[in-house]
Amino acid sequence: MLLRTAIFASVAIVAATQVPRFFSPSQQSPSTPAERKVTQPKVQKAALPQGRVNLKADGRGHFLGNFQMNGKSIEGLVDTGASTIAVNESTARQLGFTANGLDFRYKASTANGMTEAARIMIDRVEIGTVRVRNVEAMVLRDKALSGTxxxxxxxxxxxxxxxxxxxxxxxQ
Incomplete structure (x- = not known):
């Protein structure tokens, strides 16, 4: 249990310290989801078989996409440096996790200071025709994580x- 907590804390720290640079206004990225242009996965039936999606890099080299998580549309940044999916409290509520159901027993140090984190399991994560089930995720406080x-x-x-x-x- 201690090893799992240590691994989670390490992942949360890395994710939380790296997220602000991807979403901060100082990067001159739009501040609201309506202002950001998210690259939609282009699925061409002749070119891409079922279970395959291509995402084009944005101007900063990041891969953004509109994911379906538990049936809700969530903009996400694909990050191979993050061990799990990381969402903030507001997004967790959209996914059906209530504040009473979240156990913020983990501590994480972020660029914005210390924050609490809770472990959840997302039933379904989809993008285009790629679909997976039972995906581990961490919920961070809203002030610590502005995106997914x-x-x-x-x-x-x-x-x-x-x-x-x-x-x-x-x-897939």
Whole structure:
């Protein structure tokens, strides 16, 4: 249990310290979801078989996409440096997790200071025709995380993922 807590705390620290640079206004990125342009996965039936999605890198080289998590549309940044999916409290509520149901027993140090974190399991995570079930995620306080990171707990459930020529290909 102590090892699991230590691993989670390490993951949360890395995720929480890296997220602000991806979403901060100083990067001149739009501040509201309506202002940000998210690259939609382009699924061409002739070119891409079922269970395969390509995401194009944005101007900063990040792979953003509209994921379906528990049936809700959530903008996410694919981050191979994050061990799990990381969402904030507001997003967790959208996914059906209530404040009373979240156990914020983990502590994480972020660029914005210390925060609490809770472990959850997301029933379904989908993007395009790629669908996985039972994906581990961490919930951080809203002030510590402004967006959603899609980390290795999702990516390792895929057959493969690859970055080539400015595109990320996810294969179920």
């Amino acid at each position: 990171l899609v980390g290795m707990s999702f990516l390792t459930k895929l057959r493969s993922y690859q970055v080539q020529n400015g595109s990320l290909t996810l294969v």
